[in-house]
Amino acid sequence: MTCMASGKQHKHEAILHFEQNHLDRPFFLQSAQEATNKTLQEAFDYLGPALENPPLYSDTGAYAHLPQLKCFEQSVQASEPIDIAFVGAPFDTATTYRPGARFGPTGIRLGSRRLAKHSGHSVENDFNPFDGQYARVVDCGDVPVTPMDNRVALTQIQAAHQIIASYTPANTTTTPKVPRIITLGGDHTITLPAMRAAYKHWGPLSILHFDSHVDTFRPRIHAPESRYSRVNHGTYFHIAHDEGILGDETNMHAGIKGVYLDSGDEAHDRKCGFDMVKCREIDSIGVQGVIEKIKARVGTGPVYLSFDIDSVDPAFAPATGTAEPGGWTSREVLAIISGLSSLKIVGADLVEVAPMYDTAAEQTGQVAAEILYEILTVMIRSPV
Numbered sequence: 001m002t003c004m005a006s007g008k009q010h011k012h013e014a015i016l017h018f019e020q021n022h023l024d025r026p027f028f029l030q031s032a033q034e035a036t037n038k039t040l041q042e043a044f045d046y047l048g049p050a051l052e053n054p055p056l057y058s059d060t061g062a063y064a065h066l067p068q069l070k071c072f073e074q075s076v077q078a079s080e081p082i083d084i085a086f087v088g089a090p091f092d093t094a095t096t097y098r099p100g101a102r103f104g105p106t107g108i109r110l111g112s113r114r115l116a117k118h119s120g121h122s123v124e125n126d127f128n129p130f131d132g133q134y135a136r137v138v139d140c141g142d143v144p145v146t147p148m149d150n151r152v153a154l155t156q157i158q159a160a161h162q163i164i165a166s167y168t169p170a171n172t173t174t175t176p177k178v179p180r181i182i183t184l185g186g187d188h189t190i191t192l193p194a195m196r197a198a199y200k201h202w203g204p205l206s207i208l209h210f211d212s213h214v215d216t217f218r219p220r221i222h223a224p225e226s227r228y229s230r231v232n233h234g235t236y237f238h239i240a241h242d243e244g245i246l247g248d249e250t251n252m253h254a255g256i257k258g259v260y261l262d263s264g265d266e267a268h269d270r271k272c273g274f275d276m277v278k279c280r281e282i283d284s285i286g287v288q289g290v291i292e293k294i295k296a297r298v299g300t301g302p303v304y305l306s307f308d309i310d311s312v313d314p315a316f317a318p319a320t321g322t323a324e325p326g327g328w329t330s331r332e333v334l335a336i337i338s339g340l341s342s343l344k345i346v347g348a349d350l351v352e353v354a355p356m357y358d359t360a361a362e363q364t365g366q367v368a369a370e371i372l373y374e375i376l377t378v379m380i381r382s383p384v
C-alpha cells in the first residue's frame with residue numbers, strides 16, 4: 001500500500017521509470033564523448049519531471065510561482081483569460097514617514113515563494129487556490145511607475161488596472177465579466193487608482209480597511225502650495241469619498257490604533273462613511289466578534305479590501321513605513337480574513353511593506369504573502 005493519492009500514482013510510476021533508465025547512466029557524469037552524444041531531446045526529457053515539481057526557492061519572480069503574464073502588452077490581452085490577477089505597484093513617493101514601499105512587490109513575492117500550485121493546499125479550508133479549478137490566477141508583474149511625478153505615477157497605475165480589467169475571465173459566471181485585481185503595494189496611495197478602476201465596473205464600493213491609521217485625514221498639510229501634495233498615503237480615502245467612490249455608511253476600518261492628528265479626525269472619518277473596530281476591541285469581543293462587526297457593516301454589496309501591513313504588530317511585521325506597536329497578531333488577522341468568506345470582494349490590495357526594514361528571516365514578507373493567500377482563498381470561494 002502507498003499513501004500517495006491515486007491520481008498521482010501514474011506520474012509517480014513515470015518518474016520511477018525515468019530514474020531507472022537515467023540515474024544508472026547519469027547524463028552529466030560520463031565521458032565528454034558520451035555527453036556530446038546526448039541528443040537535445042534527451043536533455044528535455046531529463047529536466048522534464050523536475051519542471052513539474054521545482055524547488056520552492058527557485059524562480060521567485062511571481063507571487064506563489066503563479067503563471068507570469070506580460071499583461072500590458074496588447075498582443076497578450078487577446079489570448080490569455082484571467083479571473084484574478086496580482087499586479088505590483090512599486091510606488092512610495094507619497095509616503096509621509098519612512099520610505100521604501102516601492103520595494104514592497106518584490107519583498108512580498110519573495111515572501112510568497114514557499115507557496116505554489118504544488119504546495120498550496122489549505123489546512124483550514126481543504127482548498128488549493130492555485131490549482132486553477134475555480135479560477136485562473138496569474139501575476140501580471142509590476143506596473144511601470146515613475147518615481148518622479150505622482151500625477152503621472154498614479155495615472156500609470158490606473159491605466160494598468162484598466163488594461164487588466166479588459167481581459168476576459170476564464171470563469172464565465174463572473175458578473176460583470178471582469179477580472180478581479182489584487183495589488184501589491186506600494187505605499188497606501190496606490191489604493192486610490194485601484195478603487196477608481198474598480199468603481200468603473202462595480203459602482204460604489206464598501207471599503208474594508210485593515211490599518212493602524214484611518215487614512216481619511218483632511219488634506220491640509222505637506223506643501224500646501226501644491227494641490228498634488230494633498231494626494232498622499234494618509235488622505236486617499238478622504239479624496240475617494242469626495243469623488244463618490246465609497247458606499248454610504250458601509251465602510252469599515254479594522255485594527256485602528258495610530259494617533260490622530262487632532263481631536264476632529266474621528267468625527268471627520270465618520271463623515272467619510274466609515275465605522276471602525278479599534279485594535280484593542282479584540283481583547284473584549286475576540287476574533288469572532290471582529291468578524292461579526294465587519295460583516296454587519298460592509299453588507300452584501302461589492303467590497304474592496306485594503307490591507308495595510310502596519311495593522312499587524314511590528315513584532316510580526318516590522319518592515320513598514322509607519323509601524324505602530326500594540327497591533328493584532330498575524331494569527332488573528334489570518335483568522336479574521338478567513339472568517340469573511342461570505343463577502344463579495346471585487347478587489348484587494350496589500351500595502352506599505354518596506355522590505356529594507358525587515359529581519360533577515362524576511363518575516364514581514366512572509367506574513368504579507370500569507371495574508372494574501374487568505375484573501376485570495378476568500379475571493380475564489382466567494383464568486384462575484
Ligand SMILES: [Mn+2]
Nearest residue numbers: 212213308310
Ligand atoms: Mn497605516
